Amino acid sequence: MRILAIAFALTAALPVVPSQVLAHEFWIEPLSYQVQLDDMISGELTNGQEFxxxxxxxxxxxxERFTVAAGMRQGNVENRLGARPALDIAPLSExxxxxxxxxxxxxxxxxxWAKFLGFSEHKDFADIEAIHDARGLPREGFVEGYWRFSKTLVGVGNSIGRDFQxxxxxxxxxxxxxxxxDLSNGLRVQLYYLDDVRGDAQVELFEKAPDGTVEITLHRTDAEGISTLPVKAGYSYLVDAVVLREPSAELAVEADIEWETLWAALTFGVPE
Structure with a gap:
């Protein structure tokens, strides 16, 4: 059983997302996306919006877990209690x-109620108003429980290797x-949910330029859960997707929640 803890509160691009409907994302942001073998891999755990x-x-x-893997090697990310940056480890290998x-x-x-509807619309949860009402839930004072599932890719030395589940x-x-x-035709990502591919799902792409400006676009996965994302040399990226679901009866009682969201995030940089 998960440990519960209450913390602080077809691929095609769609129009840029208005800032007023952005939700709060959580991601790992390395201080450098590529390092040498004798350097440290350092990065911040970040909660915010617009990257x-x-x-x-x-x-x-x-x-519940904070891990690193490279090739056949893997281990837990360990640090001093309260340390920043939260990620500060020696590479496992090249x-x-x-x-x-x-x-x-x-x-x-x-x-x-309007905030929940705005969030649901932005994250592409269809018919949420009818589903909410059909469950007999109140329109104010209800609670969402949420989990963050974040990944980052850091290249060490030659940076050779493959991402994996x-x-x-x-x-x-x-x-x-x-x-x-070669990313001239974009970078492909595949979205998984409970070990199965998640097709026809919204993918939000945050693109950060070298000067720090951010552009946000929406994309979709195809039937195989794959979305090809446009990327540029010298930029860094945050990829985000969310699942909204009714919690299990056990979790609903244990955590006193009516809705449950699972947030996926992936960060990476593209070399110049």
Missing amino acids: AGAQLAYLPQRF GLHVISYQSTLSTLTYTE TGLDIEFVALDNPYTD
Whole structure:
């Protein structure tokens, strides 16, 4: 059973997302997406929007797993309690490092129905109003529980390697290596949910330019859960997708929640 902890509260691009409907994402943002073998892999756990936010300390009570893998080697990300940056480890070997983070459960109470509808529309949850009412839920004072499932890709030395499924409930797998592959036709990501591909799902892409400006576009996965994302040399990226579901009866009682969301995030950079 998961440990519960209440923390602080076809691929085609669609129009840029208005900032007023953006939700709060959670991601791992390396200080450098490519390092040498004798360097440290360092990065911030960040909560915010528009690919900018507050950096969080290393607090084990806030996560269920925080791991790193490279080739055949893997281990836990360890740090001092309260340390920042939260990610600060020596590379396991030369090559692509896949770092995964799974949070404990956090909760959010909706006091305004319009905010829940706005969030649901932005994250592409169809017929949510009818589903909510059919469940007999109130339109204010109801609680959402949410989990964060975040990954980042860091290249060490030659950066050779492949991303893979790390076992998160929802996760992106990069089908191309952003540090070694030809990305002139875009970078492909595949979205998984409970070990199955998630087709026809909305994917939100946050593109950060070298000067820090961010552009946000919406994309979709095809029937195989794959979305090909346009990327540019010298830019960094956050890829986001969310599942909204009715919690199990056990979790609903244990955590006192009416809705459950699972957030997938993947970050990477593209070399110049």
